[in-house]
Amino acid sequence: MLERRIRTQIRAKEHQFAAVVPRELVGVCRREMEQLGLNILEESEAGVEFRGKLEACYRANLWLRTASRVLCRLPAMKVGAREELFAKTTRLPWELWLDPHVPVRVDVFLSASRLAHTEWARKAFQDAMRKRFEGVGAGISFVEPAPSNEPAVAEEEAAGQRIVVRIEHNRCRISLDTSGAHLHYRGYRVKHVGAPLRETLAAALVLQSGWKPPEPFLDGMCGSGTAVIEAALLGGKIPPGRRRRFLFQRWPSFQEKTWQYLLKKADQGVQKVAPARFIAVDRDPKAVAVARENAVRAGVAPWVAWHTMPFEKLDPRDLGLPPGLVFLNPPYGVRLPADRGLYARLLHHLGRCFAGWKAIVLAPERDLLVSGLVRPRKVKRLRHGGLSITAGFYDF
Ligand SMILES: C[S@@+](CC[C@H](N)C(=O)[O-])C[C@H]1O[C@@H](n2cnc3c(N)ncnc32)[C@H](O)[C@@H]1O
Incomplete structure (x- = not known):
């Protein structure tokens, strides 16, 4: 009945x-x-x-x-x-x-x-x-x-x-x-270092950048690896919710067969080989280790090349990379003021070595996103865990 x-x-x-x-x-x-x-x-x-x-x-x-x-x-x-x-x-x-x-x-x-x-x-x-x-x-x-x-x-x-x-x-x-835990919770980021980005925000920035495989995706300050993992999930056509459970699964109306069919169809669409070159860089070896662990859980680790070094020392031409997207989320926070000198060095490095590339740089204030002749094509203001973030979108 x-x-x-x-x-x-x-x-x-x-x-x-x-x-x-x-x-x-x-x-x-x-x-x-x-x-x-x-x-x-x-x-x-x-x-x-x-x-x-x-x-x-x-x-x-x-x-x-x-x-x-x-x-x-x-x-x-x-x-x-x-x-x-x-x-x-x-x-x-x-x-x-x-x-x-x-x-x-x-x-x-x-x-x-x-x-x-x-x-x-x-x-x-x-x-x-x-x-x-x-x-x-x-x-x-x-x-x-x-x-x-x-x-x-x-x-x-x-x-x-x-x-x-x-x-x-x-x-x-x-x-x-119908969801349960917030949808930013994908189930892969069990560990993190510093101040990680919300997965939903990282995905939104990647989508807004217009990045598409097979263009390379380079996360120059990867921290826990959120941006590079979200880009790999997107490029690999992997559903972000594949590894978690939802509240609707506990409803009496839940249709296991329909759900299994959706998962099967999704799995059939997943790219079998790396859809693009993904490069993750951080100067902190602990961050690289954590990001790599997270990428393993997300099922994209084999697609990512990991480098422990300062981003300013990385030249994409040395890696034989054609132009793609660089993502930079420098450290700053409530108790940690942004390092102006670091922003100036990053923008200078982008201008010098990344001709033809697009970039997204995150900063607490808009003026940090301009240095010399380097200025963003578009700026967006976003909110992130109570903080206001400014994202600069560049074409080099
Ligand atoms: C705010 S965190 C990045 C968070 C990351 N987007 C995430 O979601 O987990 C900043 C990272 O930049 C790294 N870092 C700081 N200066 C760097 C530099 N010059 N080159 C490369 N990495 C740097 C820090 O070690 C830290 O892991």
């Missing part, structure tokens, strides 16, 4: 989803979604909305390199008082959506509505879910909302099923997280 209702009401139907993405990455994420053939509806506060069956949600999670997560939108409902929120939430078929064994975390956001007390609204919502599950002979447990907006991966995994309830102008929109 339950199985038949899941089939007819959840699997057979189309639903609305949202690829959540920071504002400045909406364009690049939308292009990814177009290439995946997702049925895009519109851009929203959260990112990019799309429609489809569950299979579309599986593909989005598996393939989107720049999205933070994928939400499933339940149909919106009008709610005035707390009693109305309780009554309408009780009528939703929760047992078709969620496995009662997975603890639920409810995050409530209220604005310009008759319901003005977040805690009361959350209690009414949770009581309604509990009542609904009790009605079908199941119990459900809840976990407290995380104190910060950006919980660590482990916290997110422990948090179970996240539900976002947003009530604006007495209109309630319920979103179920």
Whole structure:
């Protein structure tokens, strides 16, 4: 009976989803979604909305390199008082959506509505879910909302099923997280050194640079190897989510066969030989060792040539490299001011030895990206873990 209702009401139907993405990455994420053939509806506060069956949600999670997560939108409902929120939430078929064994975390956001007390609204919502599950002979447990907006991966995994309830102008929109841990968590970066880039941001920068195999990709300050690994995954047509699990896999509607089919199709498309030359450089041997380990886990290590040396000593002509893309993420952070002299040396070296190459250089401030006649063709401001980053895109 339950199985038949899941089939007819959840699997057979189309639903609305949202690829959540920071504002400045909406364009690049939308292009990814177009290439995946997702049925895009519109851009929203959260990112990019799309429609489809569950299979579309599986593909989005598996393939989107720049999205933070994928939400499933339940149909919106009008709610005035707390009693109305309780009554309408009780009528939703929760047992078709969620496995009662997975603890639920409810995050409530209220604005310009008759319901003005977040805690009361959350209690009414949770009581309604509990009542609904009790009605079908199941119990459900809840976990407290995380104190910060950006919980660590482990916290997110422990948090179970996240539900976002947003009530604006007495209109309630319920979103179920389908991803689990943030999508930047690919599963390959178990170790890191220094301040690693988010995988989603590194992928977005590579996509925005226009780099395409077989052009060489050179990460001149590879740290934990995020940029070179993301470029290799992209060039090798390897899905970023291939090595991790998602929350939708714990839903009662999960279709193992469909999922296995998507994985098989993805695996058949993976490049068997290196699609380009990938070069990773760092002056710190510890960083090179960690980056190499991460690349092994990502399945791209044999494609990468590793060099322990200062980037300023590397001449691509010595390696017989034709022009490609250089990626530079020099060290700086909250407690570590950027080294102006280093930026000047890097730009000078690029100008002298990298004729015909494109480059991306990251800096905390725009003026660091200009030295003498070397200046970027385009500059983008991005956010990264609370810090503001400026990315300069160059043609040499
Ligand atoms: C901010 S980290 C790079 C982080 C990397 N993008 C990641 O996601 O893990 C900066 C790295 O630059 C390296 N480095 C600093 N100066 C260098 C130089 N002159 N040549 C090569 N590597 C350098 C440091 O050892 C450090 O690993």
